[in-house]
Amino acid sequence: MRVELMQGILGDNNAAARDNRALFDEHGILAVDVMGGPGCGKTSILEQVVRELRRRGITSKVIEGDVASDNDARRIEQAGAEAFQINTGGGCHLHAGMVRRALKQMDLQNTHVMFIENVGNLVCPTAFRLGAHFRFVVASPPEGDDKPQKYPVAFRDAEGIILNKIDLLGHLPFDAERFWELCTELNSSAPQFSVSSTTGEGIEGLCDWLLERRSKRQA
Numbered sequence: 001m002r003v004e005l006m007q008g009i010l011g012d013n014n015a016a017a018r019d020n021r022a023l024f025d026e027h028g029i030l031a032v033d034v035m036g037g038p039g040c041g042k043t044s045i046l047e048q049v050v051r052e053l054r055r056r057g058i059t060s061k062v063i064e065g066d067v068a069s070d071n072d073a074r075r076i077e078q079a080g081a082e083a084f085q086i087n088t089g090g091g092c093h094l095h096a097g098m099v100r101r102a103l104k105q106m107d108l109q110n111t112h113v114m115f116i117e118n119v120g121n122l123v124c125p126t127a128f129r130l131g132a133h134f135r136f137v138v139a140s141p142p143e144g145d146d147k148p149q150k151y152p153v154a155f156r157d158a159e160g161i162i163l164n165k166i167d168l169l170g171h172l173p174f175d176a177e178r179f180w181e182l183c184t185e186l187n188s189s190a191p192q193f194s195v196s197s198t199t200g201e202g203i204e205g206l207c208d209w210l211l212e213r214r215s216k217r218q219a
């Protein structure tokens with residue numbers, strides 16, 4: 001009984017995710033879903049990325065998922081991109097139906113990239129694809145270098161892995177080589193990015209990769 005219910009929920013989610021993907025494709029939007037534990041720096045990375053993309057003439061928008069508050073949407077708007085805040089009211093992840101409702105209320109014209117920041121969590125979002133073309137998982141030194149071992153699905157199923165806060169390497173007992181080895185064991189195809197949203201290191205390279213993927217999809 002419990003399994004059937006779960007399948008029903010996932011079936012509904014997958015149908016909404018397909019609708020979202022169709023909407024992104026219809027508007028020529030590259031959609032990227034960002035997951036990671038609370039405080040790993042998802043919003044901070046997006047603040048830097050939307051600024052850098054804007055410098056290159058690319059318009060990005062952000063759907064923010066949080067249990068409560070519109071703090072992250074306000075931060076993104078301060079960084080110069082339109083943001084739509086979803087509050088899950090206790091839910092530990094976004095599901096595709098929530099994103100579909102948000103997309104219906106957003107202006108999708110003249111939008112090149114749509115980022116979707118999931119609720120801070122390395123477990124619950126993994127089963128719920130949102131219709132984005134890529135999912136990034138973000139980790140950072142304060143969380144510890146064993147996170148890929150402890151939350152393997154998050155790292156195994158991602159299409160890109162970001163290690164943020166590299167400005168803190170050397171100040172914390174975090175072995176970056178071990179972290180990347182664990183990531184590669186789980187997922188050798190996901191590109192790996194080392195960034196600091198505080199210093200800006202690595203942000204240009206991340207944007208280069210995103211724009212390359214966008215051009216490939218349009219070719």
Ligand SMILES: Nc1nc2c(ncn2[C@@H]2O[C@H](COP(=O)(O)OP(=O)(O)OP(=O)(O)O)[C@@H](O)[C@H]2O)c(=O)[nH]1
Pocket residue numbers: 036037038039040041042043044045072119120121164165166167168195196197198199
């Ligand atoms: N030193 C350092 N601190 C960072 C970096 N990126 C983010 N932070 C700090 O980490 C804290 C959390 O950053 P957020 O961007 O809010 O993290 P988040 O993943 O969006 O958090 P939730 O949305 O609550 O899950 C803030 O105090 C940031 O200033 C970084 O590259 N280096």
Ligand SMILES: [Mg+2]
Pocket residue numbers: 042043044072117
């Ligand atoms: Mg955030």
